[in-house]
Amino acid sequence: MGQLFSGTSRREALCSSFTGYFQKFKAENKIISQETITSVELYLTLGDLQQVNDTITYALRELASAPLNVAVIGESGTGKSSFINVFRGVGHEEETAAPVGVVETTMRRTPYRHPNIPNVVIWDLPGIGTTNFPPKDYLEKVKFCEYDFFIIISATRFRKNDIDLAKAVSIMKKDFYFVRTKVDIDLENEKQCKDTFGREAFLQHIRSHCVNMFKKNDLDVPPIFLISNKNVSDYDFPILKVMLKNKLSTHTHRNIMFSLPNITEAVIERKCNSIQQFIWLEAFKDGVLTSIPAVGILKDSDVEKLKTSLNHYRVLLGVDDATLEFMAKDSQVPVEQLKKITKSPYLLETKNRKTLEGMFVKYIEKSVSANDRLLATGLYFRKAFYLQLLLLDTVAEDAKVLLRKTHSRN
Structure with a gap:
């Protein structure tokens, strides 16, 4: 058996965090199967860190490779x-x-x-x-x-x-x-x-x-x-x-629903919830193997990874450049006008770094005040993890703004 948790209280907190998180979602909206969730809960109860990490890693890999x-x-x-x-x-x-x-x-x-x-x-x-x-x-x-x-x-x-x-x-x-x-x-x-x-x-x-x-x-x-x-x-x-x-x-x-056009804000929220599950699972499997805080200063390598994530979220939520061009043609609105009302493409530009840091501080405060499960359980996640959630929320808001803009033209 892999490395065991040293404290019963932390083990119970992790189990509660994992179980509680997926209780929020209906069965059809969960990105991993109930069988996988049950397996992770079992390994958490046994305190087997490595099996928790391996099980989640395998489930995410299966999602990515499914035909x-x-x-x-x-x-x-x-x-x-x-x-x-x-x-x-x-x-x-x-x-x-x-x-x-x-x-x-x-x-x-x-x-x-x-x-x-x-x-x-x-x-x-x-x-x-x-x-x-x-x-x-x-x-x-x-x-x-x-x-x-x-x-x-x-x-x-x-x-x-x-x-x-x-x-x-x-x-x-x-x-x-x-x-x-x-x-x-x-x-x-x-x-x-x-x-x-x-x-x-x-x-x-x-x-x-x-x-x-x-x-x-x-x-x-x-x-x-x-x-x-x-x-x-x-x-x-x-x-x-x-x-x-x-x-x-x-x-x-399993997540082809991302290709559904943003016809309502409810659709955008569904997409956002699925992406959040991916982000949360990645952070959880990495966090259970971390025994000390790993917040630190954001490095250049982290920024590059965040840029990749940002572009990925823009594609998934229909805020990428190609989709904007299509929306502009379809709604007969100049593409420059649509780009002007979006915020996410410019978040990681150097000149906007201070603004991003300010947004990040407010986002963390909001998470703490909402009794965020990740913080409450004692799990330590990297600064980049919370920034990913912030980027996703910004892209989702862009998608809603674009929906209102183009819908008003129809």
Whole structure:
């Protein structure tokens, strides 16, 4: 057995802290299983520090390495396979490419790995509505319930199958992006039919029509992207690629809810609570092996780690630069205006260091006054831990401010 606690009172305090912390969350909102929680509580009762640390470390590692299954769905001929190839950076002629063609080419669900995003499997599903895959049999044939996240591909115009797929995803309480392909063809056709033509106005017309169709069918409006699989540097494709890579790089099937758009402040709070659990668990497993205070002075290496954490939180809560660009285009608000009302991107700049220190002191005082469990149990956590919580809270507040700003425009 590993190193044992020297004091019964500290052991009891640790057990109380761990048990009490996770009692705050409903079972479906806990990022680790009840089995893991019970194991940690047992090792805490026995006073086995190393097993506590190892069990939490293993659980967090499992979360990080869990595969994420992403399904690309839609009608045949909308460009699903082409989209997968472009997103993966694979040429259509390459051996590992998804087959494309003018006839139905995807006859069975086919998995593809992304070369730069570990643990992500992108599934190319057969098109819905063909003779081989009629709507009434489609969901069962493609094993619809096995996927964690969906990308619905549509083209030319909004169809009933698009709505039916969106409803099926929503019923499973899973999330999706809506991608309208071939907008270059739409633009060219519009240009030929009308004497006066405005590109941006026409694209906004397509986007607004998609939004209205989701609302008309009582569905939450997902992120909507207008793209061309041929002109990948134009339209929304650059933003879509960055946003998708950010989302898929930081999510597992157990916390895919992070990809849900910030449609309400309650959603933002759910995301924030999950991230807080990660931070708390990391601090707890490190803290049980620490017998002396480890507050100290914040070092340059700590600041670099905090910058990484800050960027991570911005991606998870939809405050990163790529998402801001998408929000600006979607809400027709200048991106500079959105950046101006956010605080988190500038927190760790040298010129703001004194302001951050002042915020940090107030944050600690608030934690103590709220009888923070981490402090009350005698566990000593590094200064950087509390700064991570402060960064997260600041990012969450930015997300809420942006939600109010963009929502008021709709």
